[in-house]
Amino acid sequence: MRRVAAIDVTRGLVMVIMALDHVRDLLHTPALTQNPTDLTTTTPAIFMTRWVTHLCAPTFVFLSGTSAYLSLRRQAIGNRNDALRFLRSRGLVLLLLELTVINFAFWFDFHFQSLMLQVIYAIGFGLVILxxxxxxxxRTVGIIGLVIVVGQNILQLVPTFTNPVARLIWALLFRTDFFPVSPTFALLVAYPVIPWLGIMLVGFGCGQLLERPTENRKPLLLRIGLGALALFILLRFLNIYGDPAPWSSQKSHLFTFFSFINVTKYPPSLLYDLVTLGLMFVFLAIMDGANNTFTRWMTVYGKVPMFYYILHWYLVHLSMIGMALWQGYSLADLPSGPMNFGRPANAGISLEYVYLVWISIVLFLYPLCRWYGQYKLEHPTIKWLRYI
Structure with a gap:
């Protein structure tokens, strides 16, 4: 079975976009105090800079499920159990990386006073379950995923647990929550497993579509994408179900539109899934079978997603430290403690420089990703390369 190039292109694009959000988080001047999607304080440029990055996590998780399906299909029937064990072990490796290498990249804190469970936690746990x-x-796996995606908003009606153990378990599985455990340690469950598992299982179920010939699957991918976007518009217009934050009229037509598309990511709502995955399907359809400079560039990033993900976080954090030093702060001025990236309160750059740093990091990573992708291709017997 040939590798589906459109998956690598799409994954590469969202990973490039993802870096923009992380640069904005750590370097943009108002990022420490302003919610970029708060319509009372944001600007159109800041809102859209944040909103476009909503496409990243669901696409990444969905394609993890699709790639898992295609990987299992490549295995001989007798090797299926081995393939499932590898899928499980890969999930466990991702969980280990999230708790160590990746969380250190977030905080640069040898004492690990902060623990943030993000997308790699959700993917790792999801692969173990998958x-x-x-x-x-x-088809059954896909239906389970659809049930989770469609019904997950009902679970948000469950009141917050008072028992700390029950509250933690519920957060790990269903709801974004913050736990200030002590003055020296805090836990943020940003990506609860089950809502993201639903997306992964739908991706696994859709893997069969990618086995079809390009000329057959391309229009089907487009119809699914447009159908998801149409359903999003209908449900969002009705303002009854699908997102805990209803839209409303704002100070201008543009901001009313922003309110309409301002869907909930933590945890992902049904409407968030529909609009982001709908756009993903449309992009998959457009890129399917395409071969040009853009697709070749994106493929370089898309073939080595974990390598890119880890390196880009370290580069973003180092850029933040470099920015603080350039603006006159010393290493001793960098704050520390739970949930602190180490950025001085008054340090920061404007949005246009955020874009400049983002593009610089992405371009810097290109030759590294190309080298690593080639190295993996030339050394298929090195087992640990399969995990990163």
Whole structure:
């Protein structure tokens, strides 16, 4: 079975966009005090800079499920159990990386006073669960995913637990939550497993579509994408179900439109899934079979997603420290403590420089990703390369 190039292109694009959000988080002047999607304080440029990056996590998670399906299909029937064990072990490796290498990249704190469970946690845990569910018929797995995606907003009606253990378990599985455990340690569950698992299982179920010939799957991908976007518009217009934050009329037509598309990511709502994955399907359809300079560039990033993800976080954080030093602060001025990236309160750059730093990091990573992708291709017997 040939590799589906459109997956690498799409994954590469969203990973490039993802770096923009992280540069904005750590370097943009108002990022420490302003919510970029708060319509009372944001600007159109800041809002759209944040909103476009909503495409990244669901696409990344969805394609993790699709790639898992295609990987299992490449295995001989007798090797299927080995493939499932590898899927499980890869999930566990991702969890380990999230708790160590990746969280250190977030905070640069040798004492690990902060622990943030983000997308790699959700993917790692999801792959472990998928390694067991993949024994079921593919359609069944996809239906389970759809049930989770469609019904997850009902779970947000469950009141917050008062018992700390129950509250933690519920957060790990269903709801974004923050736990200031002590003055020297805090836990942020940003990506609860089950809502993101639903996206991964739908991606696994859609893997069959990618096995079809390009001329057959391309219009089908486009119809699914446009259908998801149409359903998003309908449900959002009705303002009844699908997102805990209803839209409303604002001070201008533009900001009313922003309110309409300002859907909830933490945890992902049904409407968030529909609009982001709808756009993903449309992009997949456009890129399917394309071969040009843009697709070749994006493929370089898309073939080595974990390598890119880890390196880009370290580069973004180092850029933040470099910015602080350039603006006259010393290393001793960098604050520390739970949930502190180490950025001085008054340090920061304007949005146009955020874009400049972002583009510089992405371009810097290109030759590294190209080298690593080639190295993996030339050394298929080195087992640990399969995990990163």
């Amino acid at each position: 390694s067991f569910l993949a024994k079921l018929p593919v």
